[in-house]
Amino acid sequence: MPLLTDALIATLRADTPGCAGPCVHFNHAGASLSSRQTLTAITAHLELEARVGPMEAAVMAADGVARARTAAATVLNATPEEIAFATGGSAAWGTAIASLPPLRPGDRVLVARQEWGGNLTTLRDKAARAGAGVEVIPSLEDGRVDADALAGLIDDRVRLVSLTWGAANGGLVNDAAAVGRVARAAGIPYVIDAAQVVGQIPVDVKALGCDMLKAPGRKHLRGPRGTALLYVRREFLDKVTPAWLDVQSSPWADHLGADHGPVSPRDDARRLESSEASVALLLGLGNALEQALALGIDHIRARIHHLAQGLRARLDALPGVTVRDIGDPETRSGLVSFTVEGLAGSAVRARLADQGLTLGANGVPYTPLDMTARGLTEIARASLSYLTTEAELDRLAEAVAALRI
Ligand SMILES: Cc1ncc(COP(=O)(O)O)c(C=O)c1O
Incomplete structure (x- = not known):
């Protein structure tokens, strides 16, 4: 099975119409982008x-x-x-x-x-x-x-x-x-x-x-x-x-x-x-x-895990932004949840969508027991794929940082 090298990711992205824009997709947990072959x-x-x-x-x-x-x-x-x-x-x-x-x-x-x-x-x-x-x-x-x-x-x-x-x-x-x-x-x-x-x-x-x-x-x-x-x-x-x-x-x-x-x-x-x-x-x-x-789901897993940890670190460094992911850091998925002080999750999603970044936002009805137990009403949700690139993570982190300016 091939390792997911940058060159292979570039080929896979070229075979994915959704990677050509107009938006950067961070909603793979909602629905991902199909390949041209699919x-x-x-x-x-x-x-x-x-x-x-x-x-x-x-x-x-x-x-x-x-x-x-x-x-x-x-x-x-x-x-x-x-x-x-x-x-x-x-x-x-x-x-x-x-x-x-x-x-x-x-x-x-x-x-x-x-x-x-x-x-x-x-x-x-x-x-x-x-x-x-x-x-x-x-x-x-x-x-x-x-x-x-x-x-x-x-x-x-x-x-x-x-x-x-x-x-x-x-x-x-x-x-x-x-x-x-x-x-x-x-x-x-x-x-x-x-x-x-x-x-x-x-x-x-x-x-x-x-x-x-x-x-x-x-x-x-x-x-x-x-x-x-x-x-x-x-x-x-x-x-x-x-x-x-x-x-x-x-x-x-x-x-x-x-x-x-x-x-x-x-x-x-x-x-x-x-x-x-x-x-x-x-x-x-x-x-x-x-x-x-x-591609090998173990390879997919390794790449998504690495990307997601990188996004969490980027968001963690931003004032007023709180990463909301819990559970064992080693087993976390590529779904990165966060809140921005003073902005509802749906507002974060809407503001980022205006800049061509597609995220999700989850309210209580989707995960009622956990959201209620943690006193959360809404979170913004950036979910990654192995197709995601470091440059896209940088762009997202910059856009989130700019939300509070
Ligand atoms: C954990 C989980 N279960 C169930 C569903 C609902 O699945 P569907 O929309 O395919 O009916 C979702 C959708 O996001 C989900 O994340």
Whole structure:
């Protein structure tokens, strides 16, 4: 695998239309910039659909979609049979959660402080309808989930542990494997939201000990919007009952003759897919996945980590600017969160956008438990890619410094 030298980064940037301007993109945690090859994979298939018919084009592209599934499995150290595709991170997560056995009165669901707002709403709603409860696992001093405290919470009423692995409001990355050891030892279903991890940090679902894990294609994998990966551990499949079935998730021939009893869904993760999907987007995702694998996610990780630490140091040196990243500095992601005295995060974002710098800003609803625990209402969010350059970091730091003048 090639090292990410300056020369290679320059080539990769030249192959990325979004690197040619007009803006400098610091919102890879929202959605990254696709390569020209990924765009071509999408548009070429759309043209094929227009020429020969979408159903016919899908047959011609079946191998390409299978390759995408294999690449997704390789990225996660899973098998292709353990991968379902979905249309977005929340859709993948919601599909996974809806497939679990129903909660009962008194049941407990455990989450960490970084749980994504949408996940939390889903879990609270599901728990409230069942007379169950959602509880927050205590945190270590640095904000990461405390796996030992989790072990102390386990009893026979705990039905699910849900972990947002990488925070959406900063660089914190939880020790998902430590949580996995506790959940697995207790035999409790363990679901990971890896939206802010997959594509920028190596992932090994076996080492994590999770039952299901999801990530969207559009963030650190640089795939298209409208795509996501959902991993379902092979041995967990019998606990996964799709909320609904179709001709793909439960082909009719499988249960012809069955006497009105429950039908058996497919014997792989695709029991959570529907037959209708954008083949063009899946081919684009496949290209993005193969590109990430060719570069080596460990190399991607090393470069992003170095860049992010450099940006934190630059911002730390600025008066009136506070870097808000917590967690273990060694495991932080490329998501750099900060506040500027006297300016709301959204104002920071708007002022920098005026200068052609594209950042994110996160309020309480996206990471409610953590923002509330830390007394934060809004943070500005500069999220990096391996495509980011030192010169771009300098430009961002200068622009942030100028905000207070
Ligand atoms: C940690 C995390 N979970 C979930 C989501 C929502 O995913 P999606 O917008 O693909 O539904 C996001 C989006 O930023 C996220 O950062």
